[in-house]
Amino acid sequence: MQQESIQSKNENLFVGIDLGTSCSAIVASNGTKNWIESYVGWPKDFIAVKVVKKPVLFGMEAIKNRLSLDIRKPLEGGVVKEGTEKEAESVRELIRHLIEMVKPNKEQKVLAIVGVPAESFKVNRIAIRKAVSDFVHSIIVVSEPFAVAYGMNLLNNAMIIDIGAGTVDFCIMHGTIPSEDDQRTILTAGDYIDRQLYNLLSEKFPESTFNENMVRQFKENNSFVGNSQNMVKVKIPVEGKPMVHNITEEIKKSCESIFPPIIETLSEMIASFDPEYQNKIRNNIVIAGCGSQISGIVEYLEDAMKEYGTCQVKTVVDPLFAGANGALTMAQEMPKEYWEKLSKI
Numbered sequence: 241m242q243q244e245s246i247q248s249k250n251e252n253l254f255v256g257i258d259l260g261t262s263c264s265a266i267v268a269s270n271g272t273k274n275w276i277e278s279y280v281g282w283p284k285d286f287i288a289v290k291v292v293k294k295p296v297l298f299g300m301e302a303i304k305n306r307l308s309l310d311i312r313k314p315l316e317g318g319v320v321k322e323g324t325e326k327e328a329e330s331v332r333e334l335i336r337h338l339i340e341m342v343k344p345n346k347e348q349k350v351l352a353i354v355g356v357p358a359e360s361f362k363v364n365r366i367a368i369r370k371a372v373s374d375f376v377h378s379i380i381v382v383s384e385p386f387a388v389a390y391g392m393n394l395l396n397n398a399m400i401i402d403i404g405a406g407t408v409d410f411c412i413m414h415g416t417i418p419s420e421d422d423q424r425t426i427l428t429a430g431d432y433i434d435r436q437l438y439n440l441l442s443e444k445f446p447e448s449t450f451n452e453n454m455v456r457q458f459k460e461n462n463s464f465v466g467n468s469q470n471m472v473k474v475k476i477p478v479e480g481k482p483m484v485h486n487i488t489e490e491i492k493k494s495c496e497s498i499f500p501p502i503i504e505t506l507s508e509m510i511a512s513f514d515p516e517y518q519n520k521i522r523n524n525i526v527i528a529g530c531g532s533q534i535s536g537i538v539e540y541l542e543d544a545m546k547e548y549g550t551c552q553v554k555t556v557v558d559p560l561f562a563g564a565n566g567a568l569t570m571a572q573e574m575p576k577e578y579w580e581k582l583s584k585i
Contacts, residue, residue, distance in 0.1 A: 253348040255376075256567030257338060258355045258384060259368070261315045262405030262430060262530065264334060265564040268342035269572060275560055276338065277302075280330040281309030298337050303453065315357065316406060331371040339375050349377035351579070353567040355387035357402075358409040358425045378579060382570070384563045385411035386418055388528040388556065391566025397520040401506065402563070403531025405430035408502055410509055412521060424505055428498045430531055433459055437487075437494035441476075445485060448476045458487060464535035465496050466543075495534055503544050510548070523552040532559045 254269040265275035281302035283289040288308035302311055312330040344350050356368060365381050372379045385400035389411060394400065396415040401408065410424040438455045441448070454476070462472040472491050475482040506525075510518050522545065527537060532555040545551040556562040 251348055252377075253342075253344045253350050254568060254571040255339065255342060255344075255350060255352045256355070256387070256564045256569070256571055257335070257352055257372075258387065258561070258563030258567065259315060259334070260384070260404055260529075260563075261313065261357065261407065263560065264338060265561050266338040266342055267561060267564040267568045268344070269568065270342065270344075272342040273561060273564070274338070274341040275564075276300075276334075276341075278313055278315060278334060279303055279311055280314060280333050281306065281311035284308060284310055296333055298334065328367065328371065331368065332374060335372050336375050350375065351378045351571055352376045353380045353382060353387070353571040353574075355382055355384040355563045355567045357404060357407045358383040358385065358411065358423045380571075380574070380579070382567065383409060383411060383418070383423055385409045385423070385528065386413075387563045387566035387570065388526070389413045389566065390570045391562060391568075392526065392556070394524070394526060397517055398524040398526065399506070399510070399521050401502065401525065401527050403429055403498075403502075403527060403529040403534075405530065408498070408505075408529075408531070410505055412509060412513060414513075414517065424509060426501050426505055428501045430459075432498055433463070433494045436497045437490055440490040440494060441485075441487060444490065445476065445478075448478050448483070448485065450476050459491065459494070460530075462487075462491050463495050463533070464491065465499065465540040466536040468492070468535065496540075498531075499540065499544065503541070507545070507548060519549060522548065523550055525551065525553045526556060527553060528556045528559060528562050530559055532556055 256267045258265045260278055262278055263275055264278045267273040276299035279299055279302040281297045283292055291308050292305050297305055297309060302309060314331040314334050339350060352372060354368060354372060368381050369379055385402040388402060389398060389400045395413055398413045400411045406429055408426050408429045411418050412422045434452065434456050437459055438452060458474050471486055472488040473484050473486050476485050510521055513521060538553045538555060541553045542551050
């Protein structure tokens with residue numbers, strides 16, 4: 241006899257949400273999906289209200305109007321900044337906006353599984369559940385790498401490395417729901433690359449003028465590790481005049497700067513696992529998150545890990561929606577008794 245599944249009720253809308261430091265995505269059982277940059281902004285004053293013509297802005301619209309806004313990143317550094325009402329409100333507003341984007345019917349109960357950075361899962365579970373509970377009937381919070389693993393059916397003998405903007409999250413899957421001991425978080429992720437690149441460019445081109453947003457775009461459009469046959473050239477103003485700059489070496493150095501702690505954490509987690517299964521996990525490593533798009537990342541990581549034995553690495557097909565897709569699949573397949581149990585934890 242199969243376990244009763246809550247998805248048999250047609251009045252329910254299941255949603256999977258990937259609440260990330262840089263981008264957040266949502267996928268719903270009605271076939272809709274969407275994503276947005278994880279920024280929320282409120283007009284600073286009445287002039288700003290007149291300019292932006294909205295009470296609150298999200299994503300790229302907030303970034304473009306940032307000089308007029310009190311702008312927040314709800315999960316900056318991979319965790320919710322607690323202590324101020326504005327920080328809590330930014331999480332609520334982002335969740336509300338995401339759910340509105342999938343257009344649930346008023347009659348439907350929304351049941352959500354939300355994937356968050358592993359560190360936020362450990363320390364902010366209650367705060368996130370509280371923020372989401374205003375807009376859903378039931379909610380379960382899981383770590384992003386676990387959601388990715390579930391969506392790819394990588395439930396046993398696998399390692400997920402989710403490289404996001406604020407954090408790199410690690411999760412070993414071994415045939416059961418991962419515990420906190422099966423997961424690890426480090427902070428040298430995409431934002432760290434941005435800071436390294438900004439410092440390197442400032443040192444090499446002291447007469448050039450650029451900002452953090454420009455540097456992030458340089459990275460997102462040109463990131464690579466290892467050897468590249470292509471030079472990276474961008475236009476940066478010098479005394480107001482756009483000039484071509486060769487930033488190939490700076491892109492390489494900044495992107496590779498996150499790998500020593502990734503390799504150290506990866507090797508430590510595998511070495512501390514049951515020795516009978518270490519080889520299987522080492523040969524089933526999956527890189528998720530926006531960092532999985534760094535050119536050359538598979539070969540670079542395999543080469544770095546070869547001293548520990550054979551190693552096989554692959555990247556997710558759809559880094560933007562892998563976590564949200566996994567969360568939705570989990571929501572649809574979750575037995576009723578687990579919904580009731582896990583939504584209270």
